[in-house]
Amino acid sequence: xxxxxxxxxxxxxxxxxxxxxxxxxxxxxxxxxxxxxxxxxxxxxxxxxxxxxxxxxxxxxxxxxxxxxxxxxxxxxxxxxxxxxxxxxxxxxxxxxxxxxxxxxxxxxxxxxxxxxxxxxxxxxxxxxxxxxxxxxxxxxxxxxxxxxxxxxxxxxxxxxxxxxxxxxxxxxxxxxxxxxxxxxxxxxxxxxxxxxxxxxxxxxxxxxxxxxxxxxxxxxxxxxxx
Amino acid sequence: xxxxxxxxxxxxxxxxxxxxxxxxxxxxxxxxxxxxxxxxxxxxxxxxxxxxxxxxxxxxxxxxxxxxxxxxxxxxxxxxxxxxxxxxxxxxxxxxxxxxxxxxxxxxxxxxxxxxxxxxxxxxxxxxxxxxxxxxxxxxxxxxxxxxxxxxxxxxxxxxxxxxxxxxxxxxxxxxxxxxxxxxxxxxxxxxxxxxxxxxxxxxxxxxxxxxxxxxxxxxxxxxxxxxxxxxxxxxxxxxxxxxxxxxxxxxxxxxxxxxxxxxxxxxxxxxxxxxxxxxxxxxxxxxxxxxxxxxxxxxxxxxxxxxxxxxxxxxxxxxxxxxxxxxxxxxxxxxxxxxxxxxxxxxxxxxxxxxxxxxxxxxxxxxxxxxxxxxxxxxxxxxxxxxxxxxxxxxxxxxxxxxxxxxxxxxxxxxxxxxxxxxxxxxxxxxxxxxxxxxxxxxxxxxxxxxxxxxxxxxxxxxxxxxxxxxxxxxxxxxxxxxxxxxxxxxxxxxxxxxxxxxxxxxxxxxxxxxxxxxxxxxxxxxxxxxxxxxxxxxxxxx
Numbered sequence: 075x076x077x078x079x080x081x082x083x084x085x086x087x088x089x090x091x092x093x094x095x096x097x098x099x100x101x102x103x104x105x106x107x108x109x110x111x112x113x114x115x116x117x118x119x120x121x122x123x124x125x126x127x128x129x130x131x132x133x134x135x136x137x138x139x140x141x142x143x144x145x146x147x148x149x150x151x152x153x154x155x156x157x158x159x160x161x162x163x164x165x166x167x168x169x170x171x172x173x174x175x176x177x178x179x180x181x182x183x184x185x186x187x188x189x190x191x192x193x194x195x196x197x198x199x200x201x202x203x204x205x206x207x208x209x210x211x212x213x214x215x216x217x218x219x220x221x222x223x224x225x226x227x228x229x230x231x232x233x234x235x236x237x238x239x240x241x242x243x244x245x246x247x248x249x250x251x252x253x254x255x256x257x258x259x260x261x262x263x264x265x266x267x268x269x270x271x272x273x274x275x276x277x278x279x280x281x282x283x284x285x286x287x288x289x290x291x292x293x294x295x296x297x298x299x300x301x
Numbered sequence: 302x303x304x305x306x307x308x309x310x311x312x313x314x315x316x317x318x319x320x321x322x323x324x325x326x327x328x329x330x331x332x333x334x335x336x337x338x339x340x341x342x343x344x345x346x347x348x349x350x351x352x353x354x355x356x357x358x359x360x361x362x363x364x365x366x367x368x369x370x371x372x373x374x375x376x377x378x379x380x381x382x383x384x385x386x387x388x389x390x391x392x393x394x395x396x397x398x399x400x401x402x403x404x405x406x407x408x409x410x411x412x413x414x415x416x417x418x419x420x421x422x423x424x425x426x427x428x429x430x431x432x433x434x435x436x437x438x439x440x441x442x443x444x445x446x447x448x449x450x451x452x453x454x455x456x457x458x459x460x461x462x463x464x465x466x467x468x469x470x471x472x473x474x475x476x477x478x479x480x481x482x483x484x485x486x487x488x489x490x491x492x493x494x495x496x497x498x499x500x501x502x503x504x505x506x507x508x509x510x511x512x513x514x515x516x517x518x519x520x521x522x523x524x525x526x527x528x529x530x531x532x533x534x535x536x537x538x539x540x541x542x543x544x545x546x547x548x549x550x551x552x553x554x555x556x557x558x559x560x561x562x563x564x565x566x567x568x569x570x571x572x573x574x575x576x577x578x579x580x581x582x583x584x585x586x587x588x589x590x591x592x593x594x595x596x597x598x599x600x601x602x603x604x605x606x607x608x609x610x611x612x613x614x615x616x617x618x619x620x621x622x623x624x625x626x627x628x629x630x631x632x633x634x635x636x637x638x639x640x641x642x643x644x645x646x647x648x649x650x651x652x653x654x655x656x657x658x659x660x661x662x663x664x665x666x667x668x669x670x671x672x673x674x675x676x677x678x679x680x681x682x683x684x685x686x687x688x689x690x691x692x693x694x695x696x697x698x699x700x701x702x703x704x705x706x707x708x709x710x711x712x713x714x715x716x717x718x719x720x721x722x723x724x725x726x727x728x729x730x731x732x733x734x735x736x737x738x739x740x741x742x743x744x745x746x747x748x749x750x751x752x753x754x755x756x757x758x759x760x761x762x763x764x765x766x767x768x769x770x771x772x773x774x775x776x777x778x779x780x781x782x783x784x785x786x787x788x789x790x791x792x793x794x795x796x797x798x799x800x801x802x803x804x805x806x807x808x809x810x811x812x813x814x815x816x817x818x819x820x821x822x823x824x825x826x827x828x829x830x831x832x833x834x835x836x837x838x839x840x841x842x843x844x845x
Contacts, residue, residue: 097396101418105322149534153501154469159430166426186466190499 086141093134100127118174125174129205136198140264143271150192150271157187157219157228164200165217175208182218189226189299191279195268196228196297199281202261203230203295210234212292221301224277228297236285236293262295274300307432309335313355316341317348317362317375318394327361330421334428345370346602352384360385362411364395370599371568377409378604387445390435392427394419407503408537437467441474453478469495476507485514502528506538513545521545536562536569543575552582552729563592570599570606577613582695584733590617597640608654611644615661622668634669637661653696656685660703667706679707694723694730698737705741732768746781753779757789766796777814784821787814791834798841811838 107120142148158181165179172178200217207215212234219228265281272279277300284294314336318324324341331339340355342348345366352360360379364372372393379385393411413431415423435442441460444452457475461468472495479488489511495504505528512521525542528535539562546555559576566572573596580589593614600606615637622633641662644650650658659682666675686692686700697720704713717734724730735756742749753776760769773790776782791814794807815838818831 104418151502151534153503154499156434156466159434162426162430163423166420166423169420169422186464188466190501 082141082145086138089134089138089141093131093138096127096130096134100131103127121170121173125170128170132201132205136202136261136264139195139198139268143264143267148271150195152190152192152272154188154190155193155196156185157189157226158183158185160193160196160200161217161219161228164197164204168204171204171208176213177208178214180214180216182216184220187219187221187226189221189301190274191226191272191299195271199265199268199297200228200230202265206261206295207232207234207293210293223301225301226299228299229294230297231286231292231294233292236291237283242283242285269297269299272299307429310337312336312338312358314339314359314361315348315351315355315357317343317345317360317366317372319343319363319365319367323363327419330419330424333421334425344368345372345375348375349378349384349602352379353382356386356389358389360389360391361394361415362391364393370603373406373409373566374568374570374599374603376406376411377569380409382604386442388435388439388442390431392431406537407506407535437464438470438474441471445478450478450482469498469501473503473507476504480507480510480514483514485511502531502535502538506535506541509538509541509545513541513548516548518545518548522549534565536566536572540569540572540575543579547575547579547582550727550729552579555579556583556585556588560588567595568599570596570603573599574605574607574610577610581613581616582729584736586617586620589613593617606647608644608648608650608658611640611648612654612657612661615640615644615665616657619661619664619668622665630669634665637665641665652685652689653692656682656689656692657696657699659685660699663703663707676707679703694720694727695733697723698730698733701734702737702741705737728765728768732771735772746779750776750779750781750783750786754785754789757786757793761789761792761796764796766793766800769793770797774810784818784825784827787817788827788830788834790814791818791838795834795837795841799837803841808842 104124107123112120161181161183165181168177168179204215207230210232212232214233216231217229218231219226221227262281262283269279269281279300280298282296282298284296286292286294309331314331316324316327316331316339318327318341321343324343328339328341336359340351340357342351343366346369348362349370351357362372362375366372370378372395376391376393379391385391390413391411392413392415394415394417396417412435413427415427438460440456441453444450444456454475457471457478461471472491476488476491476495479485479491488507492504492508492511495501496508505524509521509524509528512518512524522542522545525538525545528538529542539558543555543558543562546552546558556576556579559572559579563569563572563576573592576592577589577596580586580592593610596607596610597614600610618633618637618640621629622637625633641658644654644658648654659678663675663678663682666672666678682703692700701713701717701720704716708716717738721731721734724734735752738752739749742752753772757769757773757776760766760772769789770793773786773793776786777790779786791811794811794814797804797807815835821828821831
């Protein structure tokens with residue numbers, strides 16, 4: 075094992091451990107918080123804490139998955155899934171985010187829209203997109219899905235300020251990131267790497283970034299999964 | 302089915318969860334959405350008892366249950382024994398980090414997953430979705446509840462026709478039913494159809510199973526190996542790959558696959574049983590001991606328990622009984638005799654299994670110093686030997702091993718020679734045969750060394766470097782290992798590198814061997830050979 079490999083292994087093992095310990099810690103914290111009688115104002119702080127701890131947990135899962143996507147022992151289980159099942163679960167998992175940031179979701183998806191993908195990987199990608207929207211200050215997110223002959227499309231649109239021009243111009247899939255949107259760029263870089271592990275023939279999964287056209291505003295991320 | 306129409310109040314629910322807090326939290330959340338009748342247990346054994354005696358509409362099982370069975374094993378027993386009606390709902394509750402592992406469940410899949418932390422919002426959403434999806438397969442499942450196979454198959458066809466989006470899952474169920482019914486031709490058609498649409502993993506596994514049942518083991522192997530290359534993590538596919546390899550007599554390869562599969566999910570009893578079985582074929586006592594021990598422990602209250610691992614564990618305890626410390630010897634003897642008794646009491650043994658039992662019993666008694674009792678047990682076995690047909694060559698080597706201990710050497714070797722004749726050119730069995738003699742000569746080092754040298758030369762002569770290497774490496778740790786052994790080991794390592802199979806660890810071993818041979822004097826007739834080997838080794842390492 076080279077030093078470089080060992081360094082990676084060390085980090086991964088450590089993050090794994092931190093993730094598990096955080097999970098335990100947040101669990102304990104939750105049960106304490108739930109047993110307290112609090113004022114409305116304090117409740118708002120509790121929501122904030124829960125939202126942040128959920129973010130930390132998700133972030134660690136995402137780091138691990140991104141790290142694994144760079145190595146050979148990266149596993150991906152692709153099967154047929156229905157988009158609505160994925161999207162409604164994502165929303166249900168973000169109740170703390172919603173409460174803490176005054177966020178709301180709209181789900182726009184027919185029952186029978188389906189595609190072929192790895193469920194847990196898509197969770198991570200959608201989480202990345204949702205947290206990006208929250209960071210940008212969005213208050214409303216629409217998750218929608220449709221399909222055509224070639225692809226399943228999953229779209230995340232928000233009411234935030236939209237992507238900065240240079241992010242739309244730069245090819246983020248190459249890992250080029252502008253300084254002011256560093257975490258956004260890096261998150262999308264790995265999300266793109268993860269989605270590209272979905273392959274059908276010579277078509278790969280991909281992420282497209284755009285801004286909604288006036289008079290609407292806000293960012294739009296489209297995930298394409300080949301059928 | 303709209304949410305308000307799901308009759309939660311009529312449902313009978315079982316919660317399988319080891320943590321008391323989680324159990325009560327789950328119960329109160331279910332109460333919140335209208336469930337009135339819940340029961341809960343904190344381990345797999347109790348869960349199976351409950352499931353055997355009651356009908357539940359909804360079962361939640363935690364995947365990770367601490368000691369004992371995990372959720373996947375409960376599910377396997379449930380599906381195998383039909384403990385939960387096909388129309389009932391089985392939901393696996395997983396920790397976020399284990400999701401990707403259990404998602405790979407192809408054969409025994411739950412109706413749905415819920416990943417922790419489970420909040421009320423999440424539980425509601427997931428439950429409605431899973432129940433609604435289950436409702437789509439209602440006709441199929443009701444037919445299966447009634448054991449009406451034809452009606453179920455027809456319902457699959459109808460669903461595929463009426464809701465094309467559900468064609469793949471409908472075919473998946475259909476394929477499974479057909480395989481259960483041993484209607485392999487029809488199953489093959491289904492999987493061909495599916496694979497024409499999309500190369501989904503379950504269909505590749507299904508097709509591989511069809512090949513397996515048609516005894517087309519190599520085709521099964523190829524398909525499963527292609528699945529392993531797709532970066533998917535399907536442990537069940539590895540089980541079937543190992544089975545296909547085993548049927549072809551590729552036991553080493555099968556063991557390798559199973560060792561990996563066991564590392565990924567060690568709690569599957571059938572996987573441990575399979576590993577114990579192939580390790581025995583490979584004469585790998587260490588692995589055999591570990592996997593049989595696990596399989597025996599996992600087999601408590603399991604419908605998959607089998608006498609083979611009891612006998613196997615008793616057999617793999619012999620080195621400890623023979624050569625362990627006093628304490629090891631005592632404990633292992635008691636353990637082995639108990640295992641033999643359990644095998645006889647708890648199972649209805651066939652002739653070969655009872656023969657194996659008696660052989661191990663005789664060996665255990667002999668090795669623990671109870672010679673007379675051992676002889677009695679051996680005589681009992683001997684009467685079965687003469688009347689049994691269909692003994693495999695592996696069995697016969699076992700018998701030879703026991704004969705070496707209980708008969709005169711002459712009689713035992715005569716039997717051994719017959720066995721060796723039958724073994725003919727089967728390399729695996731040859732290795733096992735000579736290992737048996739090598740072990741027997743344990744207390745006669747000079748004879749053992751002579752045997753190893755003769756066998757080594759023979760192996761090198763026919764360029765069987767792998768087997769030669771294995772033996773020479775073992776022999777180089779003998780107390781009386783000499784220059785001939787070291788030279789033999791060097792020859793086989795270099796032979797292996799020449800065949801294009803280098804190995805970093807062997808490089809170090811090679812250097813150590815050259816060091817051992819530094820003292821070989823120049824007047825020794827073997828010195829030129831050593832020089833030649835050095836030259837060849839430099840050529841190989843110089844290339845790098």
